[in-house]
Amino acid sequence: VGHLFCFREAGLTNGTPVETSSPASTSSLLNRLQLDDDLEADIRDPYAEAAETRDLFVTVDDPKKHVSTMETYITYRVSTKTSRVEFDLPEYCVRRRYQDFDWLRIKLEDSQPTHLIPPLPEKFVMKGVVDRFSEDFVETRMKALDKFLKRVADHPVLSFNPHLNTFLTTKDLNKRQGLALLSKVGESVKHVAGGYKLRARPAEFGAMGEYLDTFNQKLGTIDRIAQRILKEQSEYLTELREYGTVYSSWAGSEDELRRPLEGVGGCVTTCCGALEDLGDGMSQDILPVLREYVLYIESMKSVLRKRDQSQAEYEGRLEAAVLRKQEDRTPMPLEVEKCQDKVECFNADLKADWERWQSNKRHDFKQLLTGMADKNINHYEKCQAAWESLITLLQDKQTEDKTSETN
């Protein structure tokens, strides 16, 4: 139980950094530099240390479509690099589909009930509404699966889970699927049977629950605002496009003014392009992460519930044992002590995971919001550059005209 408290890493993604949007711009370069500076100064996230001690690297990429007589589906390449003894080889490369990730998650939940398992992107998508094979959808899903796997691989306990090993190494996962479905049913029955009446939930877990509820609310609000902004920007874009064309059509009836008018029309068009990019960036990179956190909150809440159950079970048995003890003076049965251990273990695991989750959340949102700021800055930079080059062009022409006049 003790080892859980040693790992204070921020659960940062290993492998390639998440931000891939603007490789060459000054601002993203500065952003990376600043981020590193910040992390070195941050005692809670010994990023540098953790990176050096990390011995398991996983990546999800390369989506491919498979067409068979029964169905069409996408698989992803899952690559592993490791120096751990639990793995026979230092490198692995397998193909997995969403179903396989789902299997892994269920196995992890079952085998590590006291731990918070990171969420998967949504399983079901309405066939008519969302195109499951569109580039954007696949890209977004893949990023979420990558994040999921990295979070598991970074977890000090979960990363050693044999099911993870199987997932990362076995060529053909299909044989295991059947077993997974059966075991899932079994577990859920067991969980429902236990009573929920708690004597006294420790305050810290109550606070966690409240925090999650409020945080959920805030996330919902932020998601709504982000969507509203997207909508407003889209309407602005429509008008802006029209606006640009008016300049171009006016240029047609002018001679001296043709160049300046076309120039302004051109700048407006450039700004339209930049705005479109901003909108795409927001819907691909920002909104999915917000939604993923909502799922994360739900996972966390379900773990809290399980903890409550385990405590309720212990309290129930304890009560029964105490009554019996009063009657026939038998010593405290072993199973009650086992139950108590179980609860204490659960509490400790949960606390550690909570801290990790909070730390991850802080890092993730810092990255998310910084990314959002960067996208906006980048958008304005593009627009500014366009207008500045127009002024240079027009002013050069002006001096050109003046010199030709005086000559």
Added chain:
Amino acid sequence: SQSANVMSPRELSLRFLPMLCGVTAQMLEEGSTLLRRMEICVAEAEKRNGKNTVNMQETFTVYLVETRPMDAVAEGRNQAPDSLWRRYSEFELLRNYLLVTYPYIVVPPLPEKRAEFVWHKLSADNMDPDFVERRRVGLENFLLRVASHPVLSNDKILHHFLIEEHGWKEVVYETGFQAKADSRLRALSATFRVRNPDKRFMEMKHYSDELQSHTSQLLRARARVADRLYGVYKVHGNYGRVFSEWSAMEKEMGDGLQSAGHHMDAYAASIDDILEEEEHYADQLKEYLFYAEALRAVCRKHELTQFEFEMASQELVSKKQQHEELSTGIVRTFSFKGMTNKLFGQEAPEQREARLKLLEDLIAEGEEDVQEKTVEEHVERAWVDMHRFKEQKDKDLREALINYAVMQISMCKKGIQMWSNAKECFLKM
């Protein structure tokens, strides 16, 4: 009511002088326009109460027109300017007088009578302080343009307008300019029936239509864009509120979130000033929208003079023909007189003499009327002014576009600043 602008009206007019007026040192050198001798500005606006033409109480705005001799300014004598109050309707009267008196000049336009092309936030109310302020600037611009015009600046009525507060209206009416105004119907008829208008003028008229169409399209589109942009910025203000609420439940993240929220609020608020400044650009476009109308008026005047010349020429030809017929007895064309003469015999010699005399008088009159000179004069003078107008327009609009680009750059810089500030706060989370 004192305007709440940071800049004084004088500073404002000096700032916009090159932009709005196109009056440069170079122009002041060429020709001795009024502006060279006299400094003019519309310094203030005030509300007044009074009775209107139907004897009902009304509130209206008056504008203070200040003038100062240029040599006093040059010598640094801090002389107090002469001033008088004028209403918008008096400016309109002045302009109407100039339009009728100088039909070959593209007369500078007044600022709009009512607020048009408004986007949702702007008030369409004539009493709105922002509207009044922009109108004040527009009226000043009008006076500066007129006073720097090589022809218009010499007009006595203009001088009176600037110097004589009372009795000016009577002086204007006394010129009888209203009687000289062309009837709309006649002008319209000329447009349709003129046979040989000057091609250049027809092209110019076509151009004026294009200019009017494009500037009004642009103004409409710009207003819609402004409306949408306003919405985008303001929604960001919601981030401010939610970050603030969220920060209350966080420990390490709290401060960063809270300050970032403030920056989001600032970002949302920044759009107000940005769009306020853009209104100046819209005003510059509007000026040329109205200028297009003035240009078309000059072209129409040409059509009218040409038409009248054609009509008069036709009349003269017909009279000469009648004279010839009557004097020679040879009927070239069919006429009822000719027919009746044949049928009922010719008229008596005295009557014939009388008619011949009448025709001769009419022909003499007609020959005076048919002075191609009128048409040519108008064409010459108008062509000069249209050329001057074109150069002014090209210069002004080019500068307006450059200034628009400058405004856009400023907006981008502000946006970068705000988001960078927010980003710094996020990094501290």
